[in-house]
Amino acid sequence: MTEQPTDDPLAAVVRAAAPTSFDDGFGDRVLSRLGTRSDQAFTSALNRQFRLVVPLAAAAAVILAAFNWWGARGTAASPFDAALNLPQVTLSSAYSVTSLYGVAVPTETP
Amino acid sequence: MAEPTSDAELIARARTGDDHAFGVLVQRYEGAVAATVIGMLGRGDDADDVGQETFIRFHRALDRFRGESSLKTYLTHIAMNLSLNTLKRRRRSLLRFVSRDEHDVDLPEPRVGPDGEVDANELQMLVRAAVARLGEKHRAVVVLRLFQDCSTRETAEILGVPEGTVLSRLSRAMKELEARLEPYVRYGRALPESIT
Numbered sequence: 001m002t003e004q005p006t007d008d009p010l011a012a013v014v015r016a017a018a019p020t021s022f023d024d025g026f027g028d029r030v031l032s033r034l035g036t037r038s039d040q041a042f043t044s045a046l047n048r049q050f051r052l053v054v055p056l057a058a059a060a061a062v063i064l065a066a067f068n069w070w071g072a073r074g075t076a077a078s079p080f081d082a083a084l085n086l087p088q089v090t091l092s093s094a095y096s097v098t099s100l101y102g103v104a105v106p107t108e109t110p
Numbered sequence: 111m112a113e114p115t116s117d118a119e120l121i122a123r124a125r126t127g128d129d130h131a132f133g134v135l136v137q138r139y140e141g142a143v144a145a146t147v148i149g150m151l152g153r154g155d156d157a158d159d160v161g162q163e164t165f166i167r168f169h170r171a172l173d174r175f176r177g178e179s180s181l182k183t184y185l186t187h188i189a190m191n192l193s194l195n196t197l198k199r200r201r202r203s204l205l206r207f208v209s210r211d212e213h214d215v216d217l218p219e220p221r222v223g224p225d226g227e228v229d230a231n232e233l234q235m236l237v238r239a240a241v242a243r244l245g246e247k248h249r250a251v252v253v254l255r256l257f258q259d260c261s262t263r264e265t266a267e268i269l270g271v272p273e274g275t276v277l278s279r280l281s282r283a284m285k286e287l288e289a290r291l292e293p294y295v296r297y298g299r300a301l302p303e304s305i306t
Binding site for chain 1: 129132136137140153165234241252284
């Protein structure tokens, strides 16, 4: 296979007319687009992770709430308290030594 | 001062996230990509976008680039594929109703100097305009063989056609260019200095 004659005058004229560059700042535009793309890649990776984690977290919260509600349904003041497993608190129990210091203090006897 | 670093070294550094190394590669091969993309699409926003996209695709494929072909050939391949896709999109768009053949049959009239010679810059513009008026397939061969100095085999590989097809398309394209440029280029006589 022979190479086409590209050394004739017309070929030389055409070869000399080849564009040699884009408009000024081309390299900067490429690098800037690359930067934008890596930012977008980070954001979309975060979005992907978020979309994966949120349903799992929501499902775990629902299961926990159901478990709490089932255990405390007879004693809790409301279904909401039961779901969150909140203990019943009265004014006197809130100020009791046990709740303030976490331990029962024995009463002094003379 | 010229960057002495080899392509392989710059690619290795770019793989580790060195943007400066990649910037040097962009600078080094901007001309090759510009010759392909502007040769195919003409100068403008489309060409600039395709040029940028060429380097972005290369950046994405850095880990897969094995250096089996030269980087110039690799980039030219991407640039040509993207340019041909852009031309397809253009054809599909409303612009297809405005055929270049309908209103661009004649080349723009160049300014002629007092000695009767066409100015070198004018001649370059004329040649580019003539290349732009070639059919897509013929233009692709002219761009690769003459603008890019690719061999017939490289051209055939990039365009996915047999070498014989490249040769016949080049031959037809040259005849067409000769006919279009004949009034302005006097073959066999000295061309303007900046052209030869």
